[in-house]
Amino acid sequence: MNFTAIFSDFKQLTKVGLSLSVVFSSLAGYLLAAEKIEISILLLLAIGGYLMVGASNAFNQIIEKDTDALMKRTMNRPLPTGRMHVSMALVIAISFTIVGLAILYSINPKSALFGAISIFLYTSIYTPLKAVTPLAVFVGAIPGAIPFMLGWVAATNQFSIEPGMLFLIQFFWQFPHFWAIAWLQYDEYKKAGFNLMPMGQKNKKAVIQIIIYTCCLIIVSVIPVLKLTGSFYIYPITAVILVALGSTMLYYAIKLYKHQTNKEARQLMLSSVLYITLIQVIYVVDKFLH
Structure with missing residues (x-):
């Protein structure tokens, strides 16, 4: 087996794209909090x-x-195809956990603690729950919301209202994003015994949940404009931009409610990815304009 194929399997096992987006989030959280940017910590x-x-x-x-x-x-992933042995994947997973947590611990113990909570919740609770109940999405949203906050904790060694706010933003974002994916993958998930739509239904009731969470997301993302969230605050003009951004997601969620087709679900999913990327960049730019 050649090196390119092994490397490709390794990338699939660790989901490089997703991992990099998470790294992006934690770096944005760090830049938001750091008084002085230290490249070594980044x-x-x-x-x-x-x-x-x-x-x-x-x-x-x-x-x-x-x-x-x-x-x-997912059928072409390294484990189901037998290209990689489970024991090899376990070695990678365990060594990544140990080295990753050791590195986070070297920044500060709180960062390692949140890293450990994230791995534990995702692996031991969210993953097994997926086959049992749509409520798995709530559990999965917790580790999914840790990275943005983790960056702040890495910079300050403190868990306070500011990282709590970053956590809330990324927490609420998970729902419209993930349910859009669950809508698109509904039949595929069903084959595997997963039903992750809210209340287990792919219908207008599910989309109402998506709309509610999108509205919550828009609200929490502009709360820092009120200057109630410690050192994390934004300019009014920034809040206006964020509402406009969030409204794009809301627009696609409402379209999904009306038409209930995969086309709208895909538009919602893509707009949610754009939203979470841009909001983090906008917060950082806003901070450096203060």
């Missing part, structure tokens, strides 16, 4: 964060090896 945070998410993804794929084999989207 690097440690990027590597530690990447290893943390890579470990979660690897554990997830070990647990879901058999269900992955049933779905088109």
Whole structure:
């Protein structure tokens, strides 16, 4: 087996794209909080964060090896195809966990603690719950919301209202984003015994939930304009831009309510990815204009 194929399997096992987006979030959180930017900590945070998410993804794929084999989207992953042995994946997952947490611990103990909570919740609670109840999405939203906050904790060694706010923003964002994916993958998920739509239904009631969470997301993302969230605050003009951004997501959610087709679900999913990327950039730019 050639090196390119092995590297490609390694990338699939640790979900490089997803891991990098998480690293992006934690670096944005760090830049938002840091009084003085230390490149060494940025690097440690990027590597530690990447290893943390890579470990979660690897554990997830070990647990879901058999269900992955049933779905088109995942059947070609290294474990269901047998290209990689479970023991090899376990070695990667465990070593990523140990090294990742050690690196986060070298920044400060609180960062390592949140990293450990994230891996534990994703692997031990969210992954097994997926086959049991749509409420798994709520559990999954917790580790999913940790990275943005983790960056702040890495910079300040404190958990306070500011990182709490960053956590809330990314927490509420998970729902419209993930349910849009669950809508698109509904039939595939069903084959594997997963039903992750709110209340287990793919209908207008589910989309009402998406709309509610999108509205909550827009509200929490502009709360810092009120200057009630400690040192994390934004200019009124920034708040206006964020409402406009969030309204794009809301627009697609309402379209999904009206038409209930995959086209709108895909538009909502893509607009949610754009939203979370831009909001983090906008917060950082706003901070440097203060």
